[in-house]
Amino acid sequence: MSIDLFKEFRDPGLCRGLLETLNKELDRELRFMEVCGTHTVAIFQSGLRSLLPEKVVHLSGPGCPVCVTHESEVNAFLDLAERDGVIIATFGDLMRVPGHGGRNLKAAQADGASISVIYSPFDALKLAADNPDKKVVFLGVGFETTAPTIAATMIMARKQGLTNFMVLPFHKTVPNALSTLLNDASTRIDGFILPGHVSTVIGLEPYGFIASDYDRSAIITGFEPVDILQSLVDMVRWRNEGIARVTNNYKRAVSDTGNAKAREILYSVFEPCDALWRGIGLIPGSGLKIRDEWKDMDAIAEYGIEIKEVPPLPGCRCGEVLKGAISPDQCPLFKKVCTPAKPVGPCMVSTEGSCAAYYKYKVD
Amino acid sequence: MSEKVLLDYGSGGRASQRLVSELFLGQLGNDELNRLNDAAELRVSGRIAMSTDSFTVDPIFFPGGNIGSLAVHGTINDVAMMGAIPRYMTCGYIIEEGFAMDDLERIVTSMGKAVKKAGVCVVSGDTKVVPKGAVDKIFINTTGVGDIIVDPAPAGDRAATGDAILVSGTMGDHGLTILGTREGLEFEAAVQSDSAGLNHLLVKLVQEIPDIHVLRDPTRGGLATTMNEIAGSSNVCCELNESDIPVRPEVSGGCSFLGLDPLYLANEGKFLCILPEKYAEQALEIMRADELGRDACRVGTVTDANPGKVVLVTPLGGKRLLNMLEGEQLPRIC
Numbered sequence: 007m008s009i010d011l012f013k014e015f016r017d018p019g020l021c022r023g024l025l026e027t028l029n030k031e032l033d034r035e036l037r038f039m040e041v042c043g044t045h046t047v048a049i050f051q052s053g054l055r056s057l058l059p060e061k062v063v064h065l066s067g068p069g070c071p072v073c074v075t076h077e078s079e080v081n082a083f084l085d086l087a088e089r090d091g092v093i094i095a096t097f098g099d100l101m102r103v104p105g106h107g108g109r110n111l112k113a114a115q116a117d118g119a120s121i122s123v124i125y126s127p128f129d130a131l132k133l134a135a136d137n138p139d140k141k142v143v144f145l146g147v148g149f150e151t152t153a154p155t156i157a158a159t160m161i162m163a164r165k166q167g168l169t170n171f172m173v174l175p176f177h178k179t180v181p182n183a184l185s186t187l188l189n190d191a192s193t194r195i196d197g198f199i200l201p202g203h204v205s206t207v208i209g210l211e212p213y214g215f216i217a218s219d220y221d222r223s224a225i226i227t228g229f230e231p232v233d234i235l236q237s238l239v240d241m242v243r244w245r246n247e248g249i250a251r252v253t254n255n256y257k258r259a260v261s262d263t264g265n266a267k268a269r270e271i272l273y274s275v276f277e278p279c280d281a282l283w284r285g286i287g288l289i290p291g292s293g294l295k296i297r298d299e300w301k302d303m304d305a306i307a308e309y310g311i312e313i314k315e316v317p318p319l320p321g322c323r324c325g326e327v328l329k330g331a332i333s334p335d336q337c338p339l340f341k342k343v344c345t346p347a348k349p350v351g352p353c354m355v356s357t358e359g360s361c362a363a364y365y366k367y368k369v370d
Numbered sequence: 371m372s373e374k375v376l377l378d379y380g381s382g383g384r385a386s387q388r389l390v391s392e393l394f395l396g397q398l399g400n401d402e403l404n405r406l407n408d409a410a411e412l413r414v415s416g417r418i419a420m421s422t423d424s425f426t427v428d429p430i431f432f433p434g435g436n437i438g439s440l441a442v443h444g445t446i447n448d449v450a451m452m453g454a455i456p457r458y459m460t461c462g463y464i465i466e467e468g469f470a471m472d473d474l475e476r477i478v479t480s481m482g483k484a485v486k487k488a489g490v491c492v493v494s495g496d497t498k499v500v501p502k503g504a505v506d507k508i509f510i511n512t513t514g515v516g517d518i519i520v521d522p523a524p525a526g527d528r529a530a531t532g533d534a535i536l537v538s539g540t541m542g543d544h545g546l547t548i549l550g551t552r553e554g555l556e557f558e559a560a561v562q563s564d565s566a567g568l569n570h571l572l573v574k575l576v577q578e579i580p581d582i583h584v585l586r587d588p589t590r591g592g593l594a595t596t597m598n599e600i601a602g603s604s605n606v607c608c609e610l611n612e613s614d615i616p617v618r619p620e621v622s623g624g625c626s627f628l629g630l631d632p633l634y635l636a637n638e639g640k641f642l643c644i645l646p647e648k649y650a651e652q653a654l655e656i657m658r659a660d661e662l663g664r665d666a667c668r669v670g671t672v673t674d675a676n677p678g679k680v681v682l683v684t685p686l687g688g689k690r691l692l693n694m695l696e697g698e699q700l701p702r703i704c
Contacts, residue, residue, distance in 0.1 A: 016686075018687060021686050022687075050690055051690065052685075052686055052688065053682070053683070053684030053686050053687065053689055053690050054684075054686060054688055055688065055690075056690065057686060057687065057688045125553070346696040347696045357629075366691060367690040367691050367693070368690070368691060369679070369681055369690060369691050370676065
């Protein structure tokens with residue numbers, strides 16, 4: 007697809023018009039949260055954040071899969087990396103996420119662990135085929151967007167008769183995390199910009215409770231500045247009219263019903279389970295475990311991994327950042343002790359983490 | 371000579387001599403090098419610029435060049451950025467045993483072409499062949515020396531408030547080409563490295579423009595990193611207009627696919643120039659008249675707003691930092 011197709015969604019004139027409307031219609035503070043790392047980066051990278059009215063408070067929620075990966079999960083894959091006969095296959099973002107004692111996969115690799123950074127989970131199958139005497143464990147981290155591809159990879163592995171490919175299933179699902187945030191008094195969210203990518207899979211329906219149970223608007227939104235501004239204008243208008251809506255403003259990519267085929271593949275391999283989220287804790291029904299029929303590819307079962315809640319990293323306030331309770335620059339460690347070179351918490355590690363975005367883009 | 375480079379070729383004996391006389395002198399030879407003395411005898415006077423660089427690029431052949439031409443361009447460009455005319459170069463080859471002789475010939479030949487085009491003499495050289503696995507195929511070190519022809523020489527700490535910031539062409543071509551070739555990725559449209567010797571254009575520029583404050587080639591880390599280095603050394607704010615920074619559509623498309631930012635990708639045939647506002651137009655004319663500066667344009671201004679920082683004005687008119695990267699750009703996870 008040519009990038010010129012998106013030009014109008016970046017049009018400076020359109021954006022100025024929407025900003026004026028937003029300013030005019032805004033009668034009080036609007037605290038909106040996005041829950042997708044791509045939105046976090048888009049809002050900063052386009053310069054939009056520096057142009058938003060003062061009364062619009064931008065909160066970056068738990069939208070980066072690397073950031074919400076729990077400390078105990080990080081420890082689990084670090085331990086796994088150190089086992090003999092294991093090759094870890096992972097996306098690059100996980101390489102620098104700190105676990106116990108600040109240790110990460112990069113350090114483990116330097117100490118001799120076999121870790122392969124891959125671009126597609128299917129690359130892990132080739133790795134498995136090329137190393138028949140080793141077990142290749144793919145680190146399954148991501149939301150509903152990534153999980154169907156991992157499921158498809160597992161189906162492919164079985165078709166190819168690979169017996170040495172496994173997945174460490176730490177996937178998370180978004181909707182239940184949003185209700186946890188709405189129940190949390192410290193966040194005070196007026197509305198959500200819903201994730202574009204996740205919604206391509208799950209569609210509109212799973213977010214319905216945001217309007218019906220919590221009286222807040224939530225809008226599936228694209229990643230260009232015009233997309234984001236239009237959703238903010240809608241959010242303000244509906245609030246002014248005293249209504250709450252859950253809608254899809256990203257129809258050029260997201261179908262209201264999502265992608266049924268992707269869900270079918272996803273749920274043929276995975277089933278919902280409770281999951282630990284960094285900074286938030288246990289959220290019922292917000293994780294994906296591997297179904298019994300696929301146990302032979304479940305690294306948790308194979309290696310008897312136990313996910314135990316461990317205390318958060320000392321001094322790290324990533325949890326509050328992820329909930330939108332504080333902004334990254336309100337954390338005392340931000341830019342002083344915690345930097346992208348020496349991250350204390352995960353929000354500073356991932357390129358899509360909110361602390362990393364603040365550090366990288368925010369003009370003081 | 372055999373089809374593969376054998377350990378014998380680095381022994382200093384007859385085999386080495388044959389390699390040197392048949393291949394290296396054939397392509398790189400000149401009166402000084404041909405004497406084959408232990409060291410070169412050179413005539414230099416006044417202020418000289420000197421720079422060394424080791425080239426370990428993987429892949430060694432890529433669209434737009436190879437490790438041989440790159441080893442010349444990289445070093446002479448660094449020398450020329452000091453407002454100097456590159457004169458002499460040395461080169462040291464470290465070759466892995468078993469390396470294909472044809473490939474070595476291609477590399478030395480393109481090195482020879484590059485030095486001739488640049489008007490530089492290779493005056494000293496060295497060849498080592500090491501056992502398999504001791505290096506990855508071939509590494510080349512080059513050192514360049516040139517006469518500085520302006521006083522004061524352009525330097526990273528001389529950017530001043532009010533200066534104009536110019537770039538000589540599109541950003542990110544080399545970096546994306548290398549990454550694409552390395553990973554075996556094919557893009558919609560072919561991308562090609564911009565590797566080129568910039569010395570003739572740069573010499574013309576410093577001869578005709580009286581007071582150029584900074585000349586830099588945005589190699590590793592790209593425009594963003596180089597601008598940050600300058601903002602830091604000069605303690606000024608470099609404000610860049612994102613819409614004015616030239617990036618080829620195919621590079622921008624490839625980057626968006628891979629989650630990379632072209633402003634952080636290496637260039638090997640581009641430079642940025644910071645100079646007093648009043649000379650900006652004249653400098654752009656000189657640059658655009660040269661094939662290697664055809665797409666030159668102004669991209670920003672030096673201010674005193676946020677000392678030490680690079681601020682990007684986005685097409686929407688918003689402002690954000692253009693920060694240094696911590697390490698390599700990593701592929702995104704979702």
